[in-house]
Amino acid sequence: MQDAERIAAQAVERHRREPSQLLQILVETQDGIGHLPAASLTRIADLLDLPRSRVEGVAGFYSFLYTEPVGRYRILFSDNIIDRMLGSRGLMESLCRRLEVAPGEVSAGGAASVDTTSCTGMGDQGPAILVNGLAVTRLDEGRVERIASLVRAGTPLVEWPAEYFRVDDNIRRRGALLGEDFVPGAALQAAMARGRQGWLEEMRISGLRGRGGAGFTTAVKWLACRDAPGTDKVVVCNADEGEPGTFKDRVLLASQAERIFEGMTLAAWATGARQGLLYLRGEYRYLLKHLRAVLALRRAVGLLGARILGEGGFDFDIDIHLGAGAYVCGEETALLESLEGKRGTPRIRPPFPVTHGYLGRPTVVNNVETLAKTTLIALQGGAAFAATGTPQSTGTKLLSISGDCAYPGVYEYPFGVTIEHVLEDCGAHDPQVVQVGGASGVTIAGHEFHRRIAFEDVPTAGAFMVFDGRRDPFEMARNFVHFFAHESCGFCTPCRVGTALLKGYMDKLASGKGAKMDLADIEWLDRLLKNASHCGLGSSAPNPVIDTLIKFRPAYERRLVSLDFKPAFDLDAALETARRMTGRDDPAAHLDWREEV
């Protein structure tokens, strides 16, 4: 334990005993120990002068932080419906069998633990896993067999085949953003030549709206932050791409990091911010080294730091914060809490981040793609940018396409493209359902394929999951409901309890115990979640259920075994312990659940 305390203390010192760095300190402490023993939390709390209970509260919040020992190899299977369609469940069983470990547990001797995790953003090259936080793609039986022997042999990850960790960009269609070369600094020079006000004006003309899903006008956000009282403004890049089925930000971070950081700097030029933070989801940790290298390069050539491009008073630099497995942190105020080293609980709004954001300072929070797009506006001007897309949805949109199609990957389209057009391009042969916008998005049935990707029709943060005739829309919705129940922060009653209840009803139907009354209860829960939730996670959690109940109702109805009522639990199984304890197996020792009441 003394080792644990020493490692914890070193992490605290590296972060200059700064309480807002708590999450980073916990991540690094765990890197050194394998998990977070109770003594390490006590030590961290002492050194940061925080109540230990608060440190424990943060450590308990994030999926990738462990307060109990885990395997030396922590293997997490991405559990999105797309990974499942690619066979992830069978592969996980196979690996568990080979490693002699049950899901969610640690193998004898502590070599390995195997479990599931929310979508890791590799839908175009799954099934995917994380091994000690690093992404492994294109899993198949051969890789599982090899990984099992590497684990058994205790081979360090650096000696595993590099091919396993290869993550492809799979860019299939290039538009303005992905199609043009970018010279670092060029966009910044163009924007600076226009002056701060002139640059904001170009942003206004562009009509750029946030690509994270909500679609708020970026220039309005920047202007509000610029005009907010306070001189210590902050620009935050939201790279917590957690929406199941989305991976376009991962591709941008890997291939367009210069544009992203330049976009942040452009936001700083507009707002007067001096500090920038990029919040990188824990699943994309493997990109950290690359991103830090790009930052160092930009500092070296005067694109970050003091007097950017020689401009007096234009000082701006960027830090990267690592997330630790919490989808809710994609919500901008939860993300700010997490950046401050707290539990990722969404804040009450108003006040909004533009006036009271990171540490109470005026803060702009923009999505990765949004920031990258600002470089196009700086280079071409707002009017040229607005010439693409639709009047309400200007420019292009990146789609992360996965599922039942020949060419999964990232596609850049002008806004307004029809869903059927996209389906044709990606080689979807028998599409029955498209889930646009991820688990929280819209379920599109065949009769709607003429609809358009645009804020005013089918809005999306970028996920586009294709399901063909072999798939069951109910199982898709159930997978998403499990996702939301797992990711609910638990702050508000409707989401904390409602997602757990909804999961119970969906599992009841799946296990063949569904009754007509359950559908009414499901619809009632849908309504409560939608109306009463604190943030977007809760209010959009029922979306896949609402949509599939409307558009694929038979998928639910054919699971019903009663038009009235059935218990959710197996009555006969509930007697099993008593049968075992008494050694009885006579007819009276059983209950027939099918008996009509």
Next chain:
Amino acid sequence: MSDSIGMPRVRVATTSLAGCFGCHMSFLDMDERLFELVKVVEFDRSPLTDIKHCGPCDIGLIEGGVCNAENVHVLREFRRNCKTLVAVGACAINGGLPAQRNHLDLGDCLQQVYVKRDGIEEGGVPDDPELPLLLDRVHPIHEVVRVDYFIPGCPPSGEAIWKFLTDLIGGRTPRLAHPLLRFD
């Protein structure tokens, strides 16, 4: 209650599952109103009649939660036969006191009581087929059958039961308000 001469009487059945009969005692606490009640009500299966099985009824009153196989059979019999099924009291509604064992393992409980307890010599879990087997958890009755109404309380007062039944028999949606609505 209105004059009921010539009107067919409402048939009511009552039973106690995993309960303490406290709700039935409370029912008797209606005192002289019981005379009013029997003018419009006749009893089917109930501790008051000693009828062993429930026949077709208008109203079934269930006290107690579901803790064993027999409870399940009785509850199903009531649900099959009663047009309106009412959960009476805390145990029927949320498991109540018997459900305090729900966070314990049933096997451990039986071991502790019948095998390991001090003073027990030749211990053993009773295995007579006459004895109903215990469910691993105690359930409120609405988790086992569809339930139409609930009268909370431990027990609900005679006054509350009276108000509820007169509403129901009179064709009004029963409603218990403060101070008749109580959970303790």
Next chain:
Amino acid sequence: MGGKFLFDGRPVPFEEGQTILQAARAAGHYIPHLCWHPDFPPHGSCKLCIVKVGGRHVSSCALPARDGMEVESNTPEINGERRALLQMLFVEGNHFCPSCEKSGNCQLQALAYELDMSSARFAHFYPDRPVDASHPDVLLDFNRCIFCELCVRASRDVDHKGVFALTDRGIRKHLVVNAESGRLADTDFAVSDRAADICPVGVILHKRVGFALPIGERKYDEASICTVAMEKGE
């Protein structure tokens, strides 16, 4: 810059900075709440105080009043949703009122009475939440926690101790105390703390005073929570 808004059709004046709930209370209109407390800033987690403004549901404890708003609160629709939120809280924990010392003084129970909740409707979770009786003066019965965080806030912001915090998330979220042992006795908690008297339900209970006042003669036995809240300012 204050103004006036309509609360269930009746005009309610407000001052700049007042929330809907504060202004409504000042005008004599009760809005149900559990995590809100007059001595603390709004928290917004229980959602019992939801009202409808311009067709949208909002937390009235947190939303500043605006001139000309039309607020719906005491309607069958909103009260139905509030009742369902209570039912969620009841099935999530272990709320056995007959054996709870807080019965009759409990805001959760009193609100259930107020909102005509006769059953918990959903399936009970029956979570396993062991009690902590380690402290000489105070018992913690986590079975009844509704995660209002009033104890967290009182201990942090008034007592300056940080005795309580929440850990884990979602349905597994739970209260912890400020000690590596996890025992209240190993914290600096004192029965005189503000946090010792803030729990709206029966989690934080003083020892040796159980059932001093008989069931039937307690706060919400005498009057409804709506009356108590408005007359005593609770």
